[in-house]
Amino acid sequence: MPHQGRTLIRAALVVDGQGRRASPGAVLLENARILACGEPATIGQPSGATVTDLPDAVVLPALVNVHCHLDLSHIGPMPLDGDFVSWIEQLRPARAETDEAIAASVQRGIELALAGGTALVGDIAGVRSLVPIRQLRASNLAGVSFLEIFGLGDRQVDAVRTMQEAVGDCPADERGIRLGLQPHAPYSCGRAVYEAAVQLQRPLATHLAETLEELEFVDTATGPLAAMLKRFGVWDDSIAGHRCHPIEYLARILSQEPVVVAHVNYLDNGHVEKLAGWPITIAYCPRASAYFGHPHAGRSPHRYRDMLDFGMNVALGTDGLPCLDTPDRISVLDDMRFLYQRDGVDPVTLLRMATVAGASALGFDESLVTLAPGPTAGLLAVQIDGDDPDEPLSQVLRRDDAPQWIAGPFPIR
Ligand SMILES: [Zn+2]
Known part of the structure; x- marks a missing residue:
């Protein structure tokens, strides 16, 4: 049965500030909820999901x-x-x-x-x-x-x-x-x-x-x-x-x-x-x-x-x-x-400082800005060079591309 509102995003790397990472990686979303995050083969391709392929991008939480x-x-x-x-x-x-x-x-x-x-x-x-x-x-x-x-x-x-x-x-x-x-x-x-x-x-x-x-x-x-x-x-x-x-x-x-x-x-x-x-x-x-x-x-x-x-x-x-x-x-x-x-500085430490550390400081649920299953504030894609042998998140931090919203920003209430 097709699932309305499901989106599968595949990228060179999916990573958050709590240590979740997969390269290549995928995130499965249903509206403003993350259903799964991990290797593309583990997640598969659920029927009815809209697929977005971003082989030259890193996907991060908002x-x-x-x-x-x-x-x-x-x-x-x-x-x-x-x-x-x-x-x-x-x-x-x-x-x-x-x-x-x-x-x-x-x-x-x-x-x-x-x-x-x-x-x-x-x-x-x-x-x-x-x-x-x-x-x-x-x-x-x-x-x-x-x-x-x-x-x-x-x-x-x-x-x-x-x-x-x-x-x-x-x-x-x-x-x-x-x-x-x-x-x-x-x-x-x-x-x-x-x-x-x-x-x-x-x-x-x-x-x-x-x-x-x-x-x-x-x-x-x-x-x-x-x-x-x-x-x-x-x-x-x-x-x-x-x-x-x-x-x-x-x-x-x-x-x-x-x-x-x-x-x-x-x-x-x-x-x-x-x-x-x-x-x-x-x-x-x-x-x-x-x-x-x-x-x-x-x-x-x-x-x-x-x-x-x-x-x-x-x-x-x-x-x-x-x-x-x-x-x-x-x-x-x-x-x-x-x-x-x-x-x-270690890239994941920086990502933690830019996501969960801030959410917790402001009194919001940290998981909104991770790739954990559950409600999400949104997802970003940042461009990299797929031919560059450097680790993808390091590439993001060496470049100066603007992040692009690929899901959200979703209302947080
Ligand atoms: Zn100030």
């Missing part, structure tokens, strides 16, 4: 971008002119301000994320607005829209009220997009803001230990970030240094909550061991880190491989389009490529 800023997409890639602080100051007036402009920027970001093979996003809504979450809820993406909050010193009271109102006004989970909260960073949010965010019991994210300027600010409330906050008119005399590293500053929260922590470029001795005991995810954005020239001042490179060795959940993010070198897509596939080419 990707997860655990840290992006889709509301900066209208700016496009932006050359770095100066340091981190001057970059923030250039970005500030370029942000979209009206609801229409914010919606258009997020929509552009949604299209670029989909063009990059993304099914799930951890998106930072950086303009104190619920327009981004509404735009995401009208799209084919799923994930978390983290409303970004700023509030230091006397401004913490307002910041807490903004979060409470947003949580009251906006459904927690609708059309696969959940409302999350992101206290922006330790140099822009006081502890009361972080503590209130925890109490509101929504998915949480923050930027952490991104720059040396942040380390100086948290320690002594001095330096270029203090000067910037004074120029922005958000300084008051209650703001003081904490005489510690940002990790210690937020230890009470991070040691207890599954926060998605972006960047973490600068750690001191013993920090990786400490972080490994906490329920957090590291959102590593390698292209964005390189864009800002990290590590500065002879500090050690990013410790993501040590974090992986300690069993930490390390997921990949892109950060915003202004930091990227791909104007036509926003994709962690390009961050996998960057790490493969720079550091020679």
